[in-house]
Amino acid sequence: xxxxxxNPRYLITxxxxxxxxxxxxxxxxxxxxxxxxxxxxxxxxxYYSMNVEVTDKGDVPEGYKVSRKEKRNFPxxxxxxxxxxTSLYFCASSSDRDAAREQYFGPGTRLTVT
Amino acid sequence: GxxxxxxxxxxxxxxxxxxxxxxxxxxxxxxxxxxxxxxxxGLQLLxxxxxxxxMKQDQRLTVLLNKKDKHLSLRIADTQTGDSAIYxxxxxxxxxxxxxxxxxxxSLAVNP
Numbered sequence: 559x560x561x562x563x564x565n566p567r568y569l570i571t572x573x574x575x576x577x578x579x580x581x582x583x584x585x586x587x588x589x590x591x592x593x594x595x596x597x598x599x600x601x602x603x604x605y606y607s608m609n610v611e612v613t614d615k616g617d618v619p620e621g622y623k624v625s626r627k628e629k630r631n632f633p634x635x636x637x638x639x640x641x642x643x644t645s646l647y648f649c650a651s652s653s654d655r656d657a658a659r660e661q662y663f664g665p666g667t668r669l670t671v672t
Numbered sequence: 673g674x675x676x677x678x679x680x681x682x683x684x685x686x687x688x689x690x691x692x693x694x695x696x697x698x699x700x701x702x703x704x705x706x707x708x709x710x711x712x713x714g715l716q717l718l719x720x721x722x723x724x725x726x727m728k729q730d731q732r733l734t735v736l737l738n739k740k741d742k743h744l745s746l747r748i749a750d751t752q753t754g755d756s757a758i759y760x761x762x763x764x765x766x767x768x769x770x771x772x773x774x775x776x777x778x779s780l781a782v783n784p
Contacts, residue, residue, distance in 0.1 A: 562714075589770070591771075598776070599776070600760075600774050600775065600776035600777055601715075601760065601774045601777075602774075603771055606770060606771065608770065614770070616771065648714050648715065650714075650715075659703060659705075659720070659764065660717050660720070661715075661717065661772075662716075662717075663714030663715040663716065664714050665712075665713060665714050666712075666713070666714050
């Protein structure tokens, strides 16, 4: 089954404790992206990647890191999480090299930073 | 910057038609999209329309595009309770075709 998986689905952590949210897709997609979703602010892009070892900032990259060492994986790293990073996070992938079209989304990771 | 706007809430009765509206500012957008987010789930692509089209129909869904007014609408015929979800309108960003410009989402409530 074609899918994007994220782990963990739920996470409660404390300020400053480094964490990684994993994202994996089994569709051999080149494009992958991370979003956060907040009430009243909609969906905002954090980082995206056009291919292995190619990443670029989205609209809200501060406080986040990503890596793309393999085509299927695109982990999101919070080196020192803060309460304002409490949010619902989505990973997405797409086969389109030229645009973020027809994205497939993961089920989301709900992160709470206390 | 470019923007996509949509109303936040819509409530309809089961069996009625739903119309969700969206306006966008980027006249160079090539594709316009509707994504659906069911409760507790990620977004899924519902349908999209190419900018040189006026209308696209797919079973119960009809997308209308008015390029002159930069207005996009999604009509759901015979709305069912399973259609209750948040619907996001998005346009591709002509200045950066590696990202989409997202609306805030319209929460559709279908009442039995």
